[in-house]
Amino acid sequence: MPVDDCVFCAIVRGEAEASVPYADDQVMAIMDIAPVTPGHLLVIPRVHAVGLDDLDEDTGAHIWRIGHRMARALRRSGLRCDGVNVFLADGAAAFQEIFHVHLHVFPRYEGDGFRIEATWATRERSLLDREAQAIRAVLPG
Numbered sequence: 001m002p003v004d005d006c007v008f009c010a011i012v013r014g015e016a017e018a019s020v021p022y023a024d025d026q027v028m029a030i031m032d033i034a035p036v037t038p039g040h041l042l043v044i045p046r047v048h049a050v051g052l053d054d055l056d057e058d059t060g061a062h063i064w065r066i067g068h069r070m071a072r073a074l075r076r077s078g079l080r081c082d083g084v085n086v087f088l089a090d091g092a093a094a095f096q097e098i099f100h101v102h103l104h105v106f107p108r109y110e111g112d113g114f115r116i117e118a119t120w121a122t123r124e125r126s127l128l129d130r131e132a133q134a135i136r137a138v139l140p141g
């Protein structure tokens with residue numbers, strides 16, 4: 001169900017303004033009001049879910065399907081688009097700012113200013129195996 005103080009729910013209800021390149025009965029694509037690059041859009045579910053943990057997998061799969069479709073459309077749109085990033089921030093620690101799950105899809109090109117900074121370092125196999133086991137242990141059967 002939509003949530004009263006959620007801006008994306010307000011857009012879904014038609015009570016807040018949005019520029020909408022795509023909509024169906026499960027999701028909407030809306031243009032990001034503060035884009036990384038022109039063409040930056042968000043795919044949002046019509047149902048309110050804070051993040052991936054409370055989003056059903058069928059809706060998640062549909063969000064991805066439409067994100068994929070939007071990425072193709074961006075490349076054909078005439079907007080500057082030499083590449084595409086698809087990005088989802090799940091949780092404040094991952095830089096989620098609007099707590100209604102959304103998939104970012106945005107054009108990339110040389111000099112666009114977008115960066116991801118990290119300390120990339122190869123990890124020992126024994127640690128990778130232990131982490132894989134921890135994840136496997138909690139997957140649904």
Ligand SMILES: [Zn+2]
Nearest residue numbers: 006009048100
């Ligand atoms: Zn919402």
